[in-house]
Amino acid sequence: MxxxxxxxxxxxxxxxxxxxxxxxxxxxxxxxxxxxxxxxxxxxxxxxxxxxxxxxxxxxxxxxxxxxxxxxxxxxxxxxxxxxxxxxxxxxxxxxxxxxxxxxxxxxxxxxxxxxTAKTNPNFNKEIALFSLWKSELLSFSLSNNFEVAERMNKKVISKLISNNLSSKKVIEAIAEIISQRIKS
Missing domain, CATH: 3.40.1350 (Trna Endonuclease; Chain: A, domain 1)
Incomplete structure (x- = not known):
């Protein structure tokens, strides 16, 4: 077999x-x-x-x-x-x-x-989860949430800024939406 x-x-x-x-x-x-x-x-x-x-x-x-x-x-x-x-x-x-x-x-x-059945993950880290996004996606998301970001900022800095200012729920939903838009069916 x-x-x-x-x-x-x-x-x-x-x-x-x-x-x-x-x-x-x-x-x-x-x-x-x-x-x-x-x-x-x-x-x-x-x-x-x-x-x-x-x-x-x-x-x-x-x-x-x-x-x-x-x-x-x-x-x-x-x-x-x-x-x-x-x-x-x-x-x-x-x-x-x-x-x-x-x-x-x-x-x-x-x-x-x-x-x-999977349960809600107590070890989820919104800052690390944001590392799944491209820098351009992080910049766009930051701007749409009125965060002051500069093109020269790296992904780590932008991710930290977002995670420090938004709830886990908001970050989780945003990542899912951004990645689903990125991926063509």
Whole structure:
């Protein structure tokens, strides 16, 4: 039997997400976050961004411990999508607020089953989340919120200015809207 790896899981996961009753506005592949130091596998965008991290049968599940910190700081919700062989480890070692979806192969049909629902992420950091935006997007967003910014300011400074002056809710919604406009359907 062919292994359930990212290449086989990802397109089915995206289809699963867009046919779900809580259909997102957009589903994005490989979103660069935290100055490009990490890549989120699949992101469902609605009023906020929900990251889906895929760990297939042949992946090293232990990587969630280091990847998890970066994903946690960048997304208000995170769900691990993994296979039976990684389930015990995932339940024991993933943050309690992460959702977990088990993916399995039933006679050639890929099935997704929710094991744990994602909760609001207590480790979300709006300043780090803003690093997912391009500098031009940060400048535009700053100006639309009447912040004094200069073209020469770097992304870190602009992100800090925004995060110090806006609520998490406002930042979360703005990031989701900006990235959904950036990504063509």
């Amino acid at each position: 062919i292994a359930l790896n990212d290449k086989r899981i990802r397109p089915k996961l995206k289809k699963f997400l867009i046919t779900n009753s809580k259909k997102p506005i957009k589903v994005v592949d490989e979103l660069h976050i935290n100055f490009g130091t990490a890549i989120a596998d699949v992101v469902a965008i609605d009023r906020y961004m929900h990251c889906f991290e895929i760990k297939g049968e042949t992946d090293k599940i232990q990587r969630i411990e280091t990847q998890g910190k970066v994903l946690d700081s960048s997304f208000p919700k995170v769900t691990l999508v993994t296979t039976e062989n990684h389930l015990v480890y995932a339940l024991k070692n993933s943050p309690e607020h992460w959702g977990i979806i088990k993916v399995s192969n039933d006679k050639g049909k890929i099935i997704f089953r929710s094991i744990r």
